[in-house]
Amino acid sequence: MAKKIPGLVKRGDCWHIDKVIKGKRICESTGTGDLEEAQRYLAKIIDDLRQVSVYGARPVRTFREAATKYLNETDKRSLARDAYCLKKLEPHIGDMDITHVHMGTLQAFIEARKADGVKSKTISRELAVLRRILSLAARAWRDEHNKPWIDTAPLLELPDWEDGAEPYPLNWQEQERFFALLPEHLRCMALFKVNTGLREQGVCWLRWDWEVQVPELNTSIFITPGKRIEYEDGIWRGEKNKEDQIVVLNQVARSVIAAQRGLHPVYVFPYEGRRIGNIHTTSWKKAWQKAGLPVDGSYNKGPHNLKHTFGRRLRSAGVSLETRKVLLHHKSGDITTHYSGAEIQELINAVEQVCVSEEGISLTILKRSSGKPR
Structure with a gap:
């Protein structure tokens, strides 16, 4: 022996x-x-x-080492989501030498995710993070001998099986039925979102110090910062397109804001004295299903549908594409804080048109009952 x-x-x-x-x-x-x-x-x-x-030979480095380096050295708005993607890759290639990572060695991961019913868009998002890491390993990262971690980054083909869930804009009857089933704090947020087109995190983070008075119009707007800002209770990662976003208010959105005043010194939409992390909660999911809205996987079920609803109503009302881009917060290169009073009035006139249904029925303006929000 x-x-x-x-x-x-x-x-x-x-x-x-x-x-x-x-x-x-x-x-x-x-x-x-x-x-x-x-x-x-x-x-x-x-x-x-x-x-x-x-x-001076290149040492063997595992995908896990590369992923750890990426997460420790990267600062981006979607880093938490990237970490989640890497967690899904870890069981399949965590111990693998990164020089061995390519489409051939990734097939087992792709097939396993597909077998779990994961959409190709989600798998593509996970592989996109991996592709970024391999690109950094080839072009930016150097060892103590000034050699790149890998010689070249392999070509990764992102799958597209045309299986993505479609957005589901609500009609007026569906909106009324669905909103009635939401808890009051989520109903306020949903009503504001469907009348402004603001993204989910924009609504969750909306702060009173983002409100800007427009005296000549006897109203106010909100401007959500495009860049990252660190606050006492967390980090606002900024808007998706890194541009400041103007949020104009129609009569329904104004009624929501009026009902929220005084509930919290910092946040517009608090719950039990704190900022709400997200709208897409268990209560949202239960209400969506109870309202008879589609849950078969063909359509999205989350709050982003309210942004699509807002956009479709703008288009149906004949609002121009240029104005819709501003209201939907698409990247345009404009500096929102430089809008004139006349331009803001034009935007307000546009969003007022989504307050009325196809039948000409005005939406009921929200009035919060007195007492602590549920």
Whole structure:
């Protein structure tokens, strides 16, 4: 029987390495219970590290190391979502040498996600984060010998099976039925969102110090910051397109704002004294299903449908494409804080047109009952 060399420890039925080699501590499983095979594995690791130390060879780096470096060094609005995507990739390629990551080695991941019923758009989003990491490894990241982590980033083809869920703009009857089933605090947020087109996080984060008075029009607007701002209770990541966004108010949105005043010193839409993290909650999902709205996977079920509803009503009212782009907060290059009073009035006139249904029936203006919000 072969003599056990230092650095190998048997745990259960498997040999593990716990050894300092060339100043680097190695702690990992050999994947075998056979001592001779474990020693060969350890000898290979020692030789690889010697090649790096003596000859400047590129060390083996796993996808997990690359993903960790990316998350630690990146600051972006959607970093939490990127971390979630990487978590899905981890079981499949976490221990893999990043030089071995390519479409061939990713097929098992793609097939497993597809078998779980995941849409191709979601898988593409996950692979896009991986593609970014591989690009950085090839073009930006350098080791101590000034060598890139990988020579070239492989081409990753993002799947598109044309299986994406479609947006579901609400008609007036569906809106009335659905909103009536929402808790009061979510109903206020939904009513504001469907009348302004503001994104979900814009509504959740909406602050009173973002309100701007327009004296010549005897009204106010809100301007959501395009750039990242750190507040005491968290970080506002900024708008998706990094531009300040103007939020003009029609009569319904104004009634919502009037009902919210005095509930919280900072946030427009608080719940139990704090900022609400998101609108797409269990209460939203239950109300959506109870209202008889589609849940078969063909259509989106989230709050973004209210933005689509707002956009469709603007178009149906004959609002111009240029004005719709401003109201829907699409990237335009304009500086929203430089709008004149006349331009703001034009935007207000446009959003007033979504207060009336196809039958010419004006929406009921929200009036909050007195007392603590539910």
